[in-house]
Amino acid sequence: MGGQVFDTEGLVPMDREMTGMNTLFNPRSVAVIGASEKPTKLGFHVMKSLTEGGFPGTITPVNPTSKEIMGLKAAASIFDIPDGPDLAIVALPSRMVPGVFEECIAKGVKGIVLITAGFKEIEDPQGAVLHEQISEIVNKAQVPVIGPNTFGMINLRANLNASFTPEFSLVRKGRIGLVSQSGGMCHLICFLAMRERIGFSKIVGIGNRLNVDFEHMIEYLIEDQDTGVIALYLEGIDRPRQLYETARSLRGRKPIVAYKTGIGRLGDQASRSHTGSIAGRGELYSGAFGQAGVIEVRSAEELLDTAKALARFPVLSGNGVAVLSSQAGPGIAAADRCQKSDLSIAPFTEQTQARINEILPPLALRVNPVDMGPAWYDSEAVVGILKAVLRDKNVNGILLFMMFASANVDSIKSLSFLMEEGEPKKPLITCLSAPPGIWDEHIQRYEGAGVLVNYPTPERAAEAMVNLNRHRRLVL
């Protein structure tokens, strides 16, 4: 798995004009070099991913000793494949990789996913020699390589699961492009996303970066029509300046969210592993991220939470937020979070305030943040307030909280008016919470229609709004 860092020596940066990235992610044909029918081999799991993932193009297992793998005719060598392949996925011992790469180039392969580990990241100097050797082969031919030491990559829109984990195909299709330096963290993030029904466009384990590094992925995903938000997980990187320059030059094109670990002394030690290339530079990274317009986050959950909000609501037009809570507590918790940030709990216009005063009795807290407690069982009151606040020119984004109780089981349905109003003009970020199975279907329907994004807690909802505002300020 990824997470190892090697020094820059010997790394030949790719030509930025390289055109192979699109074919790498959208091949018509794929060969699995090292395909296997043995579940102990990664080549088995890669075949499973491709076939079960529903890849519509040609899949050819390459194995000199098998006639057929998973019902597909095997080729003894890549030269025995009549047409293509555009993409080669390589899962063979590292010593065999130089020869395989030469063959791939000779056969006209357009992109490679190199799952194999055992290059620069190992103590044996032979690893670094191999690394340089294979770099030269692919860089000369301008063929982009994902890896080495990666689980692979997934283009969900193309039903291409070029990884050793078939379950990545269960991730929903969506607008987040994820690029991770750690396979473990990438698996974790995607499993969380499955549970929370968050959708991705592409999932890329860049591993130990032969010639496709973070900056290349950013350049590619900025142009990628399926991707609305770019999410990065980084540990230590070799060429922070290239990442910085690329992000800064593309600043404002698409939101970029980054989670950087390895900031503590030992975490850093673990991330740089044996090569000693990068020292602990958490603060340096934070400063550079800010200047480049990248939103830095502090956990895998916050990465997902933020990307999810930005995928739906990339633009917050100002820092005025309304907090509407059917019960006081969640609103108070959210107001605390907002007030620690640059968000403003905006005073309502006179018109909005008058409308709220009509709807809520005096015993309620009717100014922003609004405690709709006394209207808790009155769905029409909640809708009336929400409609007034949606129209309020002082309000740029809305936080809405409703906790289920037996007596308000149907209140969730009252939000269906949002579906008829078409594209929401302001971010509506919610925590609508109920026991499992009671509100889930409704929430999924609203989220599916794009009228709101929902979070498990009011604090996480508020932090998502805070990060929408950070994005606004970073790219102003």
Add this chain to the structure above:
Amino acid sequence: MGGQVFDTEGLVPMDREMTGMNTLFNPRSVAVIGASEKPTKLGFHVMKSLTEGGFPGTITPVNPTSKEIMGLKAAASIFDIPDGPDLAIVALPSRMVPGVFEECIAKGVKGIVLITAGFKEIEDPQGAVLHEQISEIVNKAQVPVIGPNTFGMINLRANLNASFTPEFSLVRKGRIGLVSQSGGMCHLICFLAMRERIGFSKIVGIGNRLNVDFEHMIEYLIEDQDTGVIALYLEGIDRPRQLYETARSLRGRKPIVAYKTGIGRLGDQASRSHTGSIAGRGELYSGAFGQAGVIEVRSAEELLDTAKALARFPVLSGNGVAVLSSQAGPGIAAADRCQKSDLSIAPFTEQTQARINEILPPLALRVNPVDMGPAWYDSEAVVGILKAVLRDKNVNGILLFMMFASANVDSIKSLSFLMEEGEPKKPLITCLSAPPGIWDEHIQRYEGAGVLVNYPTPERAAEAMVNLNRHRRLVL
């Protein structure tokens, strides 16, 4: 719902020797005053909670105009109940409450849950008058009251759901006693707990505190054999000194975790609502919590995460922690968190290190934090390392991370050796993550047997360990 704060004027502190608390939470018979068959009435939902919750004692609906409610014979008045009731749940308009309270006392009721709102928290001064009036009645008779303005309370071990939300009965039985000032937040926390299978002993919405305040609940739960950890959600309170003195005097008896909101200017404004009793004193609270040995947390999720760890592992014998990760990334993220705290990523003993060096190849990061990447598909290696570290005298707690991939689907089973080892001597806190349905059953089995506690992310697992250590230091 809770979340309103009233000033101290007129509040008669209860006699600390009050003996009624035990009967309040463990009544043999319950009357619902204001029981109803109409789903628009809270008295309907309370009846549903009691009957569906499986309360084994007598339930009597009290309603002068109904003969029968939910299949139970109704009493026209509390005086028509032949035996008891020990507990009266009151869900009637506030103006009727003084009369009802007089009747309850005359009938010998031992405890009351007052769901009704409309006392001190409302603008109308009549609310405060009523509040004082009913306080006098119950304080004179030394009868404890949960509320007013509460959803109620639940004693899960007694199958007593004295609330208007029947779904609270779906919360698992466990060792956490939760006391919340906000009904909305309490519902939220319990819905999260349902999804994460976290168990509670008692769930109490203390509402606007007539004569049962936080300090009384702490005193009671410290003595309660079913409760191992006390979790508090607070907004603004009237008598912070009593809470402080009580917690401090009982310091070290049981872990107490507190989440205080209303610390921002507007959050505070919202929490004190109309009465202006408490100003923003976030820092004062934090200082007092620390001195009283209370672990302060910053979100509903952290409250649950921390209580869950403390319910299983109340004692961390020192600050030495081992980080074992089957993939580098999660271990690095966790090491970052540990190093921001007083935890120490402990150097292993020579014996442990020698054993790990035997098991892992040199290309792995074999010192703490250990990257078990190269042993990722080798369950025996993981078990060997874990066993060695469990025995290491330098290690007081272990963080273990394993992310599923198709090739290591069965690695979760290798942890079953823990089940044979009996009571774990050191906290084992994990993030074992897989797509939904793949590992869940195994994780639940291990958690059920008490050999580990599992979290959705490595960061949250690490923060739980950090808070175990904060507890250790607070009560040293």
